[in-house]
Amino acid sequence: MTQTGVELTLKGEFGQNTRNEFLPTFQMIFVLRGKLVFSNIDEHTSYGQIESQQHNLFCIPPKASRILADANDEIICINFSTSFLDRYLPNNHLAYQKLTSGLITEEISRLSLLNMYITPEISAILQRLENSPFKGFCDQLLLESKVIELLALQIAQFEQPQTAVQPLQLKEEELERMNEAREVLLNHTGEKLSLRTLAHMVGTNEFNLKRNFKIAFGETVFGYLNHYKMEQAKTMLIEKDITIAELSLKMGYKHATHFTSAFKKYFGYLPNKIKSCKLSLLIFFEDLSVVLENFGLLMG
Numbered sequence: 001m002t003q004t005g006v007e008l009t010l011k012g013e014f015g016q017n018t019r020n021e022f023l024p025t026f027q028m029i030f031v032l033r034g035k036l037v038f039s040n041i042d043e044h045t046s047y048g049q050i051e052s053q054q055h056n057l058f059c060i061p062p063k064a065s066r067i068l069a070d071a072n073d074e075i076i077c078i079n080f081s082t083s084f085l086d087r088y089l090p091n092n093h094l095a096y097q098k099l100t101s102g103l104i105t106e107e108i109s110r111l112s113l114l115n116m117y118i119t120p121e122i123s124a125i126l127q128r129l130e131n132s133p134f135k136g137f138c139d140q141l142l143l144e145s146k147v148i149e150l151l152a153l154q155i156a157q158f159e160q161p162q163t164a165v166q167p168l169q170l171k172e173e174e175l176e177r178m179n180e181a182r183e184v185l186l187n188h189t190g191e192k193l194s195l196r197t198l199a200h201m202v203g204t205n206e207f208n209l210k211r212n213f214k215i216a217f218g219e220t221v222f223g224y225l226n227h228y229k230m231e232q233a234k235t236m237l238i239e240k241d242i243t244i245a246e247l248s249l250k251m252g253y254k255h256a257t258h259f260t261s262a263f264k265k266y267f268g269y270l271p272n273k274i275k276s277c278k279l280s281l282l283i284f285f286e287d288l289s290v291v292l293e294n295f296g297l298l299m300g
Helices: 082-088 094-100 120-130 137-158 172-186 195-201 206-217 221-239 244-250 256-267 272-299
Strands: 006-010 025-033 035-039 046-051 054-060 066-069 074-080
Touching: 025 035, 025 046, 025 082, 025 120, 025 137, 046 054, 054 094, 054 137, 074 120, 074 137, 082 137, 094 137, 120 137, 120 221, 172 195, 172 206, 172 221, 195 206, 206 221, 221 244, 221 256, 221 272, 244 256
Parallel strands: none
Antiparallel strands: 006 074, 025 054, 025 074, 035 046, 035 066
């Protein structure tokens, strides 16, 4: 738990909530695999569920619910306080009003009536959260920045209703195929896979793959892949010592110029802009950590 009231739970099985029983909790819930169900405390009434590769933001009044999931499900839940929400979302914003609408009636309220898709951009942030310990003070600042970024992306999706998951749902067997197709696709970012080949690999046909993938993830197969590759490329440029030529090969481009063109089309700037700013960014964070350490000594 940070000083600003952000709590992160990774890949967990949820039973009774661990929040303060007298205060409402805001929960970002991202279901990477499996399914999560909301029910009241006695489990007689279900408030709904979130399927694989979906997310939503909830306001849960004290003692209002249980969050149920299987041990094998892969879920990320980020809890934060009312003060955290007040700091970054104006009280007159429609999203704020939607989230807090159930406080008077002590019922669960949610940002979006329909769950939203986990985009590759959101997925990249979640991967960063999963792989970071967040033990030190600077790590906690980074955690808070990522939570703010996720909040911004959730609000942006809320403001674009077409990004919400429509009532049309796939059968469990077809959803599993599409999840498998997604895994194959993302594990072969440096290789060229045709739709026909991908469809055969997961036991379906090209028509069903194109239709069902769009239903499951909100994007076309290659649109999703491009989104993922660009987000991964940006992360690698920031965090790793890699040349643009090396990165273009990893992303499946024969020529670096084709990669830089695709990168600019997606982000609006060339990848070498990140490389040229990287050193000064690292220096800034090193200086910041020294300042914070000295501040801690003074406070002690």
